[in-house]
Amino acid sequence: MFRFMNHVRVWQWLLASFLIQIAGLFSIQSATPSRPLKPNFIVIFCDDLGYGDIGPFGSKANRTPHLDRMAEEGLRLTSFYVTCSVCTPSRSSLMTGCYSQRVDMHVNDRNLCVLFPGDKKGLNPSERTIAEVLKNQGYATACIGKWHMGDQPEFLPTRQGFDTYFGIPYSNDMKGRKDGSRPPLPLMRNERVIEAPVDQTRLTERYTQETIRFIQQHQRDPFFIYLPHTFPHVPLFAGAQHKGKSKNGLYGDVIEELDSSTGAILNTLRKLGLDRRTMVIFTSDNGATGGKGRSNGPLRGTKGTTWDGGMREPFVAWWPGQIPSSSTSDALTSTIDLLPTLAHLADAGIPTDHTLDGLNIWPILNRPAQATSPHDYFYYYQMQQLQALRDERWKLHLPLVPKLRNWGKPEAESPLMLFDLQADIAESSNVANEHPDIVERMLKQAQLIRHELGDIDIPALGRRASGWNENPEFLRMGKR
DSSP: OHHHHHHHHHHHHHHHHHHHHHHHHHHHHHHSOSSOOOOEEEEEEESSOOTTSSGGGTOSSSOOHHHHHHHHTSEEEEEEEOSOSSHHHHHHHHHHSSOTTTTTOSSOTTSOSSOOTTOSEEOOTTSOOHHHHHHTTTOEEEEESOOOSOOSGGGSGGGTTOSEEEEOSSOTTOOOOTTSSSOOOOEEETTEEEESSOOGGGHHHHHHHHHHHHHHHTTTSOEEEEEEOOTTSSSOOOOTTTTTOSSSHHHHHHHHHHHHHHHHHHHHHHHTTOGGGEEEEEEESSOOOSOTTOOOTTOOOOTTSSSHHHHEEEEEEEOTTTSOTTEEEOOOEEGGGHHHHHHHHTTOOOOSSSOOOOOOOHHHHHOTTTOOOSOSOEEEEETTEEEEEEOSSEEEEOOOOGGGSTTTOOOOOOOOEEEETTTOTTOOOOOGGGOHHHHHHHHHHHHHHHHHHOBTTBOOTTOOOOEEOSSOOOOOTTOO
16 A cells, blocks of 8 residues: 555656646747747838927927937937938938939939829839848838839839838829829829828828737737828828917927827837837938928028938937937938848848948947947938038038039039038038048049949949839829
8 A cells, every 4th residue: 555655656746747847848938939039110201300300309399208208218310311302312212221323213204303293213123122121031011101212003112022001102292283284192002092182181190090000910920110201291281189289380280290190109019018129210301491490400401402401310219128218329320221220130131132332230229339330431412413421520512513403403503611510510610621631532532432323424333223114104093
């Protein structure tokens, strides 16, 4: 009997040990997913937002509590640039990691500075976009907002790596004409027009709802959302909850609605427990116009110029646990850096068959106090013309050909000018005569990049062809 009881106890002990090991195995498997969790990415890209239009960059006119909190919990880049001071070229650089001259998106098919409805030109489908790079790594991808890189079928977001698209295909001022020479402004879902003309008072609200819905649907998978807002590009429209509520007129209403939208998205991430898995970037495609209530802060110039007011943008990055809170970096950075940076974080291969101009800036976002810019120079192009270049400290404005300066309008010829951006952010004191060695060095660099990316009467050796549709059609209700 004693032996029998001992045997029972031994078997009970063995069974208990087995069950404990099985339970431990299951707990390990539940804690360790079958594949490593990749970070999510959301890029919020405003349209014509000025450097000084939001609280984190000094605005006193517009209330932006959600962006203020985002900056307190994240990072501000104070020398972050777009590659052009107008829409289409700027957006093509963000998508491809290249200067717009390299991908032939710096002018349209009629040598104008942006694409228009029914243009033959568009972003070449052979280019590798951020969406395509991430989609190859298993990401769900969405474009929600203004596209403006071609409205023909082969140029739309759904042909450029995005699983889904909801938004307008070009700027909101490109509305219908009474003579029928241009169709009503279309709202699209994927490749089909679902509303024309679109109700612009609800665009920001609907973009926000679509973004939150996509996050909820894909919370268990890695996702990339590109949210290029329609506003504050003119004409301005604010939703009913925000119209007339700001102290800065309709412009302030629009900015505060964009802030509210950003807050709703960040709150969704917090509620779903995705905040520590998601990097959110907030910036703009170019600077503000010179209208009432708009501010490019201490910077000189506006949209449409290569002064820093046209091309240096507010930038806030947020990723709790990965990006240090209340941090700032003045390192030279640009939208061209987003593709290689997100690719690095997603363990995705950077395209090797296409030359990129952008570089990985994750060390700056992750360790802003220690990291420096990977760029030796940044180039300010407007249409075909190289107009300026800068390094970490100095910015050299080149003598410009009047007929192609800025928007292409004739202007007085401008002289060569050198500015010390560390001491003179407003580009107010020309110090070219005091630093001839700096001028000489930067002129040599300008000549090198002219042969790579082109200039007036200088062919670009490094340029790739844009997309082209010889028989374009307008987007109309119900089509495609």
